[in-house]
Amino acid sequence: MGAQWKAKPKEAAANARGKIFGKLVKEIMIAARNGADPDMNPKLRLAVHQAKKASMPKDTLERAIKKGAGLSGEVVNYERTLYEGFAPHRVPVIVECLTDNLNRTVAEVRVLFRKGQLGTSGSVSWDFDHLGMIEAEPASADADAELAAIEAGAQDFEADDEGATLFYTDPTDLDAVCKALPEFGFTVQSANLGYKAKNPVGLSGAELEEVEAFLEALDNHDDVQNVYVGLQAN
Template sequence: MSGHSKWSTIKRKKGLADAKRGAAFTRLSREIVMAAREGGGDSDTNFRLRLAIEKARAGNMPKDNIDRSIKRGTGEDKNGVVYEEVTYEGYAPKGVAVLMECMTENKNRTVAEIRHGLDKYGGSLGANGSVAWQFERIAFFAFDESKMDFDSAFELAIEAGADDVTQDNGMIEIVGPVTSFKNIGDALRAANVDPEDAGLRMEPKQEMDLSVDDTLQVLRVVENLEELDDVQNIYHNMGISDEAMAALEAE
């Protein structure tokens, strides 16, 4: 995001998403399911799963819930709801491109809710491939600078295959190609650094610059979509200035 760290926006998103305890548990559970499905149920070898479990524990999710989510992801639990990952593409107001990663047991319901959420504010749902070309998937890590100084973090990350390391507002952020995710995660773990956030996310290849008022209008639409139960992540190609972020926090 232009003008400020990605973590500033991510932290705000997490606070909004976790405002409702039930909704937070649902998102955390689905994240564990996805991680276990992709990389297996062993958190020692599946970094994404280990991170998802740590987030769940930080959110006070009961151990039984965590265990059931892992089994659901690995297929050991045949009685749980079968979720399907699906990505929708479209445009928010002002022509801002949006990608919405969802996990659902009912795609018809999910797409109807997303279409309504966009149409209501002047956006539109697009066909597959309509905006995805404007993004690339990257590995992302963020942790407090108290856990490791910048020079050490830079050296560790670059050796592990990262493309860039930045420091802003007390946070160190590491980005790299998808293929570097495990190596960077393993290196941080070996250095006893637990990230506040880590994962694979979609990064816009080029950002749109809007006025503060237009930025706030689009962000409200994005945040409304994020409140939908089936939505796990939303990515957009709008740059957010310091002025826009300050105005948002002041609301």
């Protein structure tokens, strides 16, 4: 049963795409509460940018904005909620959800945490920094990430093995840094507020696989928007 998805790559890709769109639609609807014009609403502008990068159909995008802004006659109220706790092997986890039924989500998140430990508010968030996170790629070979971070107003940056750079900002500077980075040779791929672990737990082998399976189950839940984890693969 566990390997069936490998035999159906197109179906798996479609399901993954559907989940991405579902999460983006919720973000757009939440952001659109503060206005349907992306030029006047920084949070909506970032959400729309993410949706376009994911190749969301234009009609899906416009419908989500109208719903969120209350222009379609439909009333859908999503509530943002955080859950904190530990994955197996005391790995700290913050789970961000958007839900239209808080009681259902709480019950289902409790079930998902059975192999770990669901904590109270503040039980692990003290061990994370709340930051703006911008993933960007150099538009040219001479783009300098350190110079771009300084000039655009980012707090810090780190490059990954595939050539992209993750810029960290103060939460209030996220939109301004997004706008500034292209001036210094970087194309923004995604931008959001999130949590960065201060003291990630190092794991390897079977322990790492166990934690990854736990995190994948969380991420696959329909109400889960983001999973932030203090994990470092050894």
